[in-house]
Structure formats: structure tokens, C-alpha cells
Amino acid sequence: MRRRLTLLFGALCLLAPPVQAELTFGLVAPLSGPAASLGNGMRQGIEAHFAEVNAAGGVHGAELTLLARDDQYEPLRAAPETRRLIEEDEMLAAIGNVGTPTAIVTIPLHNQYQTLLYGAFTGAGVLRRDPPDRHVINYRASYVQETAAMVEGLLEAGIAPEEIAFFTQNDGFGDAGYIGGVRALASHGFEDAGQLAHGRFTRSTRNVHQALATILQAPVMPRAIIMVGTYGPVADFIREARQDLPETLFLNVSFVGSQALVDELGALAEDVIITQVVPPLDAELPGVVAYREALEAHGNGASPDFISLEGYLAAALFVKGLEAAGPAPDREALVDALLGLGEVDLGLGEPLRLGRGDHQASDAVWPTIIRDGGFEPVDWSTLAR
Missing domain, CATH: 3.40.50.2300 (Response regulator)
Structure with missing residues (x-):
């Protein structure tokens, strides 16, 4: 009887669909209040790229999930939301956070927990120290x-x-x-x-x-x-x-x-x-064309704008780092992979660059x-x- 049950269980496992691995990331941004268009724009662009990556099988077979938390552009909300994402949701990294006053209070948490803050929607110097904070990596040009x-x-x-x-x-x-x-x-x-x-x-x-x-x-x-x-x-x-x-x-x-x-x-x-800090929305650059196509397919009817384009391009570079980090990366492996990318061509007319001493991928201003x-x-x- 035990042998029959074992065989039956094995057969059921073969018939059941495989459970897909999941990589969880967080975004802390104003999703309501006077700056809501900024947070929702970044979320939209990131999720559009994640959706097209997931539709193609994910990264090393893992699905990308974004947990978005609303801080209403208030530092007193940003800090606890960040802590919860790190401690309770065990996010691998934060991507696309919005704002300087909120970054000022969350960067110490990212450094304390050794958890990456990537591609924040701010050009402030607090995210661009010399030498750079290991766990802060930027996509965009500075203010x-x-x-x-x-x-x-x-x-x-x-x-x-x-x-x-x-x-x-x-x-x-x-x-x-x-x-x-x-x-x-x-x-x-x-x-x-x-x-x-x-x-x-x-x-x-x-x-x-x-x-x-x-x-x-x-x-x-x-x-x-x-x-x-x-x-x-x-x-x-x-x-x-x-x-x-x-x-x-x-x-x-x-x-x-x-x-x-x-x-x-x-x-x-x-x-x-x-x-x-991103190219014109109607540019025929391959990276911008890919954005428009992804937004049309996964943007729930949203129109192109500069904020979601930045979120999309930041996510595209981020995924390059994820791919380089290999299957089931931990937090430090992801940081190492991103900083080891060197030059990356996303189809924007000139390459982006990341390295050990250079934590800002783009210097371009339009x-x-x-x-x-x-x-x-x-x-x-x-x-x-």
C-alpha cells in the first residue's frame, strides 16, 4: 500500500504544473496625494517591463513581482514602509522609489540592511556620494x-x-x-x-x-x-x-x-x-520604441510620458543585472552583478555604464x-x- 501511494503521489507531481520561482522587489513612492502622478508613473514603467519579461519566461525561469507601497511623498511614511518591505516581505531590492526627502530617511535603512536601492526617481546628491554607497545605484542624471x-x-x-x-x-x-x-x-x-x-x-x-x-x-x-x-x-x-x-x-x-x-x-x-533625463517620447531609438510597445501591451491604456519611460528604462537595465546575477541571486549578488555590467546598450543612442566607482548609469540630459x-x-x- 505504501508503495502504491508513493507511485500515485509521484504521478500527481508529474501532472501538476510546476511552481514558478518568484523574485520580489519593492517600490516606495507617492501613489496618492499631490505627487501621485510621479509614483504611479514609475510603477507603470517598471511593471510594463516586468510584464514583458515575465511573458517571455522571466529571468532564469523566475517571475518578477513588484510590491508597491504608498508613502504619499512623506518621509515619516517612507521609512516604516521600507522597513516592512525589507523585514517582512524580504524584497531582494527596491527599484524606482520617488523623492529626495524620502530617500534621505530610507538610504540609512538600505545601508543598514544591506539591501539595494536602485533607480530612484531623484537626482539629489544624497544618492551620489563620493565614494558611492554600495547599496545605492542610480539610473538617471543628477540635478x-x-x-x-x-x-x-x-x-x-x-x-x-x-x-x-x-x-x-x-x-x-x-x-x-x-x-x-x-x-x-x-x-x-x-x-x-x-x-x-x-x-x-x-x-x-x-x-x-x-x-x-x-x-x-x-x-x-x-x-x-x-x-x-x-x-x-x-x-x-x-x-x-x-x-x-x-x-x-x-x-x-x-x-x-x-x-x-x-x-x-x-x-x-x-x-x-x-x-x-530620458529621450523624447516619439524618438525612433530602439529602446524608446520597445517602451511604447510594452506600454501599449501592458499599460492598461496609459499614454506614454517621461516618468514611465524612465521607470521602463531603469527596469530594463536592472533586469540586465538580474540576468548576470544568475539563478536565485541574493541581495549582495545582485549588487555585484549590476556594478559588474560595464557598458550596456539599451538602444538609446549611446551606452549606459555602471562600475565599482560609478553608480550612475546615465549622464544624459535632454x-x-x-x-x-x-x-x-x-x-x-x-x-x-
Whole structure:
């Protein structure tokens, strides 16, 4: 009887479908609240790539799963959600987290638990230390690089350094962009960059009136304002500032949420400049074409935007690391594999690079200008005219 039961059990095992291995990853981001479009955009892009990878059999036969947790862009929510993902859900790594103030409180947890924070949607310096934190790896260009591209372009357009002002969020995110802009101006020999008009506003509010008043009191009326904030307060600021500064240029870093800003401002978004850290959405580059196809197949009707494109491309590079890490990788093996990738061609016109001393894959910045609700490359040489 025992032999018959053993044979029967063996036959049932052969008939039953195999249990597919699973690799679990986490995302801590604003999925609700005033910055929700940023978190949901990153989630959408990552899940689109994970879905196409899973449809092709996964990575070494393992299915990729993303556990998304809502921190509402608040550090006091980000830290416990991160801890739960590490301790209870045993995620292999975090991918695509959103925000600087939230990264400031979660990076120590990633270092403590030796668990990777990869591809965060922020260009802040806290994720780009020298030497780099082993367990922090970035996909995108930094805010220093974005604001440097702005300053270079404004000077090319004939705008003098003293004609530039800043409008920033009053926290680590705003500080990162402001410091980048000041450094870029200083690199061109302008020693008084720290004295330029600088209006600030509080995170998760839309109280921009005092910031605008500060800028309007500048001794030299600004012809350009570099802005570091999310789309809601930025839209309110531009809407009000256009009444007093109709000829002023408004420039934003990529974190603003480009499409959300257009949706908020409507026709008032015309000629607003946004630096992007991914190629144009309509580019015929193989990597962007693959994104559009994946979004159409797995995006539940979502339209292409710069945020989900960044999530998709970051996930595509991440999967290259997973493949290199071999079957059933642990947390350290994944870090080693990513940092051992060297040059990787994702079909973006130039290769991405990761290495032991280089934890940022891309340095590229694409300045765009809003025209008729769309995004075009900036021609700085004709801009001021």
C-alpha cells in the first residue's frame, strides 16, 4: 500500500504544473496625494517591463513581482514602509522609489540592511556620494547635471547670471537643485550666485505667494527662474508670476512631472522649459520604441510620458543585472552583478555604464520646451528673442 501511494503521489507531481520561482522587489513612492502622478508613473514603467519579461519566461525561469507601497511623498511614511518591505516581505531590492526627502530617511535603512536601492526617481546628491554607497545605484542624471544644462543654455541665450532667480521646495530636494544651479553659475565665474533671489515653499503645500514676493523684490528683475518642485505648486507659481513677469522664462527639473504640469497649466504652459533625463517620447531609438510597445501591451491604456519611460528604462537595465546575477541571486549578488555590467546598450543612442566607482548609469540630459501641449527640443540660441 505504501508503495502504491508513493507511485500515485509521484504521478500527481508529474501532472501538476510546476511552481514558478518568484523574485520580489519593492517600490516606495507617492501613489496618492499631490505627487501621485510621479509614483504611479514609475510603477507603470517598471511593471510594463516586468510584464514583458515575465511573458517571455522571466529571468532564469523566475517571475518578477513588484510590491508597491504608498508613502504619499512623506518621509515619516517612507521609512516604516521600507522597513516592512525589507523585514517582512524580504524584497531582494527596491527599484524606482520617488523623492529626495524620502530617500534621505530610507538610504540609512538600505545601508543598514544591506539591501539595494536602485533607480530612484531623484537626482539629489544624497544618492551620489563620493565614494558611492554600495547599496545605492542610480539610473538617471543628477540635478546638478540638469541645472548645469539650464545655466549653459541660458547663458547661450544671452541671459546674464544676475537675471536668473530660483524657486525651490524648502527641503533636500529643493536644496539639491538650488546648489546645482549656484555651482553651475560659479563655474562660469559668477561669484554672487548665492545672492540671487530665491523664493521657497513648503513640501506638499501650494502656498507660493511669499516665494513669488521674494523674487519680485530682486534688485534685477529676473528674465529666467530655475524651479525645483512638483507640478502643483510650480503650476500655481507660474500662473501667478506670468501676471508680473510676462516675458520671463520658467525652467524646471525633470522631477516636476512634465505631463502633469501641462495638464495643470493648459495654455499657460506654453514655452515652459523642462530638462528630461530620458529621450523624447516619439524618438525612433530602439529602446524608446520597445517602451511604447510594452506600454501599449501592458499599460492598461496609459499614454506614454517621461516618468514611465524612465521607470521602463531603469527596469530594463536592472533586469540586465538580474540576468548576470544568475539563478536565485541574493541581495549582495545582485549588487555585484549590476556594478559588474560595464557598458550596456539599451538602444538609446549611446551606452549606459555602471562600475565599482560609478553608480550612475546615465549622464544624459535632454532640455525640452512646451509648445502646443507637446515637448520639443530647446534651441537656446533663439530662445531669448
